[in-house]
Amino acid sequence: MDYQRAAAAKTVPGDAMQPVALSQLALSHVSLALAAGESLAVMGPSGSGKSTLLHVLAGILRPTAGSVYLRGNDLARLGDAERTRLRRSEFGFVFQSGQLLPELPAIENIALPVMLGGTPYKQAISMAFSWLDALRMTPLAQRRPGEMSGGQMQRIAIARALCIRPSVVFADEPTGALDRKTGADVMRILTEACTQNGSSLVVVTHDPSVAAFCSRTVRMSDGLLVDQGASERSAR
Template identity: 60%
Template sequence: MNSPLVATDLVQTYGEGSNATHALAGVSLSVAPGESLAIMGPSGSGKTTLLHCLAGVLAPTSGSVVWKGADLASLSDRRRTALRRTDFGFVFQSGQLLPELPAVENAALPLMLAGTSRTEATRVAAAWLAHLGLAGLEQRRPGELSGGQSQRVAIARALAGSPGVVFADEPTGALDQATGADVLSVLTSATRSTGAALVVVTHDEAVARHCSRMITMRDGRVTGEYVHEEAAR
């Protein structure tokens, strides 16, 4: 059973004294299993910094991010890195697939890095690719796939390890509107079906509406919170 991801009073400060910049200024939130949360705001609002703190990529100046009873900041670098291979999945704007590997190996890579055998990792990855509508394309390399297909491979990679939380940073930023909407629909339904929480950073309200809940940010603070009841069902 997955746990909620809980952030309390997150502060992230760069510099000191009069030169200090507050990227986060006391952000608290939680994301429940199966819930999708959009973090929305203009450039410089702190949304990407918040995602990095939630994922354990960045240790906050103060405050805590608790996952399965542990404060991420209290964990060693090695343990946080391991979490990002096992408990957390990631989908980036450009997919960040390895161009020399076929789709199935790109999707299987986190499993293999975590110690799963190549045979089992590719079996799981192929099942996810089929689930996401890519059956028959397992051996195609990223250069042979459309932008939407590449993002589906990235989603398969994020989900193959059965993560508790999937983090998506502008996952449709490089796609046209129709393809982006299709990818978001696939991403939200796939995470909901596995019970994983989904955290999406975006500046696009159309993207945010696919998520069951949205917070808005400005100057490192949460300025609003909204529930999208249709997306939550």
């Protein structure tokens, strides 16, 4: 039941509905499945379609053809409002930088996604605080993003992504703005927190040392999935 299948494919030339040249496709014939609790690294050169894949998986972009299943529901068929609700309850996001609101102290930045789901302020704050505590960052609670280091900001971003207890966390170059050692720290925290929470993790990265934290690595090139990784599951 907790198994999640994700498959994204684009039209091939000759499709009567939307004729698109093969060279213009960001993704083509991509078939991928992600198990609950699995961590997956998506690697590949710039422009290979990694971010597009992530956006399609997270229901941000709708594929021109093909489908994306989350527990049997096709994301590509859901309306904008439903996908928004789904992102609010099922997905967490960690980006390279610039995701924390500069006016809000750390604790409220973490609580915000929970509040967006309609949880009252006090409850959201106490949930956020338990995550801060779990990641041993309680001294940062009242600091604002401008008063934190890059590594601290990413840790807050991780707490923020996990606070809603998502089933999948999407991370797009989460260590891109950090030095190697801090990056490794952040990745360890991210993978550990996801494991504890039972969340799946999808990390888009250029960096093999970041990918090494994940249980499986897939490679992309020119919109095609060229390497399905070791523990591949077949998508249906």
